[in-house]
Amino acid sequence: MVIDDDRLLCDTVRHGLDGQGVQVLTAHSGAEGLRLCAQRTVDVVLLDQKLPDGDGIRFCQPLLEHNESIKIIFITAYPSFENAVQAIKVGAYDYLSKPFALGELNLAVRQALRTLDLEHVAQVQHFQRRRESDRAVLVGRLPEVRRLVALAAANAAPVLITGETGTGKTLVAKAIHFQGQGADKAFIAVNCAAIPENLMEAELFGYEKGAFTGAAATVKGLFEMADGGTLFLDEIGEMPPHLQSKLLGALDDQQIRRLGGRTLNPVHARIITATNADLAAAVRERRFREDLYYRLGVMHIPLPPLRERLEDLPELCRSFLSQITPDQPVRLAIEEIEALRAYPWPGNVRELRNILERSVLVRASTAIQPSCLLGTAICNQTPINRANAAISIPRTLEQVEREHILATLRHFNGNQTHAAKALGISRSTLVRKLKCLGLNGTAP
Ligand SMILES: Nc1ncnc2c1ncn2[C@@H]1O[C@H](COP(=O)(O)OP(=O)(O)OP(=O)(O)O)[C@@H](O)[C@H]1O
Numbered sequence: 247m248v249i250d251d252d253r254l255l256c257d258t259v260r261h262g263l264d265g266q267g268v269q270v271l272t273a274h275s276g277a278e279g280l281r282l283c284a285q286r287t288v289d290v291v292l293l294d295q296k297l298p299d300g301d302g303i304r305f306c307q308p309l310l311e312h313n314e315s316i317k318i319i320f321i322t323a324y325p326s327f328e329n330a331v332q333a334i335k336v337g338a339y340d341y342l343s344k345p346f347a348l349g350e351l352n353l354a355v356r357q358a359l360r361t362l363d364l365e366h367v368a369q370v371q372h373f374q375r376r377r378e379s380d381r382a383v384l385v386g387r388l389p390e391v392r393r394l395v396a397l398a399a400a401n402a403a404p405v406l407i408t409g410e411t412g413t414g415k416t417l418v419a420k421a422i423h424f425q426g427q428g429a430d431k432a433f434i435a436v437n438c439a440a441i442p443e444n445l446m447e448a449e450l451f452g453y454e455k456g457a458f459t460g461a462a463a464t465v466k467g468l469f470e471m472a473d474g475g476t477l478f479l480d481e482i483g484e485m486p487p488h489l490q491s492k493l494l495g496a497l498d499d500q501q502i503r504r505l506g507g508r509t510l511n512p513v514h515a516r517i518i519t520a521t522n523a524d525l526a527a528a529v530r531e532r533r534f535r536e537d538l539y540y541r542l543g544v545m546h547i548p549l550p551p552l553r554e555r556l557e558d559l560p561e562l563c564r565s566f567l568s569q570i571t572p573d574q575p576v577r578l579a580i581e582e583i584e585a586l587r588a589y590p591w592p593g594n595v596r597e598l599r600n601i602l603e604r605s606v607l608v609r610a611s612t613a614i615q616p617s618c619l620l621g622t623a624i625c626n627q628t629p630i631n632r633a634n635a636a637i638s639i640p641r642t643l644e645q646v647e648r649e650h651i652l653a654t655l656r657h658f659n660g661n662q663t664h665a666a667k668a669l670g671i672s673r674s675t676l677v678r679k680l681k682c683l684g685l686n687g688t689a690p
């Protein structure tokens with residue numbers, strides 16, 4: 247938006263910026279500009295210093311009150327140092343003196359829009375970080391793990407997290423990061439097993455332009471990107487030996503040298519590592535440096551497998567089910583939780599989450615009760631357990647239908663409309679079936 251009583255200038259700006267993906271609004275007084283700002287979303291304002299209804303500076307504050315991210319470019323025919331200082335003091339973004347060339351105007355507007363874009367990206371990142379920190383919450387009792395996470399968050403020592411797959415190692419690493427001092431800085435996760443060995447060094451430590459063929463520009467490594475925050479090295483056991491030494495050096499000196507670089511750059515990233523392999527055995531077999539092992543494990547957080555903390559099953563189920571369908575969380579019956587207890591959970595918490603997700607999804611489309619699906623999911627994986635013992639008892643179709651209808655009604659607290667919908671039949675069909683099965687009037 248251009249706010250200037252000089253109509254010719256307004257038209258010139260409009261034509262000058264036209265066709266550049268910029269839409270130009272014009273106002274000829276401060277009051278008109280404020281009115282327009284209240285009706286439209288304005289990104290950049292070109293504000294004249296001398297307006298019919300007062301000094302342009304007077305309107306800076308009210309414009310910013312409408313929208314604090316507006317970028318105000320002050321334009322004046324009487325440029326002076328004092329003027330410029332005053333404009334910046336009241337929140338102007340830039341300053342142009344009249345007459346200005348179109349190129350100059352273009353540049354100022356582009357820069358203002360770019361700053362807006364960057365602010366927007368920063369806002370999105372901030373929002374995503376908040377979302378992620380919300381999700382980095384441990385469910386279950388885990389008293390020892392919680393104590394160690396709090397302790398780790400309170401200092402910057404390296405942390406080694408061990409545990410089987412799906413026990414929550416990545417989650418614990420995030421919890422430490424978001425509870426710690428660097429929570430508003432980056433959390434950068436690297437899976438050492440997923441990066442080809444020849445690229446890992448450049449990824450981690452960065453490189454200077456010309457360091458190798460194809461290094462067309464200087465690039466920061468993940469270590470530097472995580473400065474002030476956390477570098478999470480997952481599957482650390484897979485790190486090749488020559489990088490193990492370089493990592494140890496970086497940890498000891500708190501500085502790194504980019505590939506092809508001459509200088510050392512200071513980095514203060516907290517290092518969290520994780521593995522589901524037996525790192526101690528790797529040390530014994532000389533596949534992993536012993537000194538690095540002790541350096542990384544200043545704090546060690548072992549995570550128990552799910553089968554060793556079955557008391558957390560009900561709470562984990564409740565938490566996952568309410569995340570999967572927040573509007574109408576499915577509740578599991580005690581027998582269903584009992585069936586889950588009988589399973590050895592080789593995939594730990596991740597597997598539990600997946601099974602629940604799958605059962606809710608299938609249930610939504612074909613009206614299968616979670617109990618059935620949990621039963622089949624588990625039956626497919628374990629030869630004998632209590633869950634499939636119950637299912638394999640021969641029963642008539644009528645018995646199965648009767649139990650299924652009752653269970654569905656029970657699930658919906660007797661609400662026939664909801665139960666019929668979940669069963670994939672009309673309410674009148676349900677009423678008819680209830681009658682045939684001698685169940686009409688039965689409180690489920
Ligand atoms: N205590 C817990 N509370 C809530 N969610 C958990 C818990 N433990 C694990 N999860 C969830 O289980 C899934 C797997 O966890 P995570 O990715 O942290 O496991 P992992 O140990 O890093 O596995 P991998 O060894 O395969 O990398 C995630 O969805 C995570 O949020």
Ligand SMILES: [Mg+2]
Binds near residue numbers: 415416417480
């Ligand atoms: Mg993980």
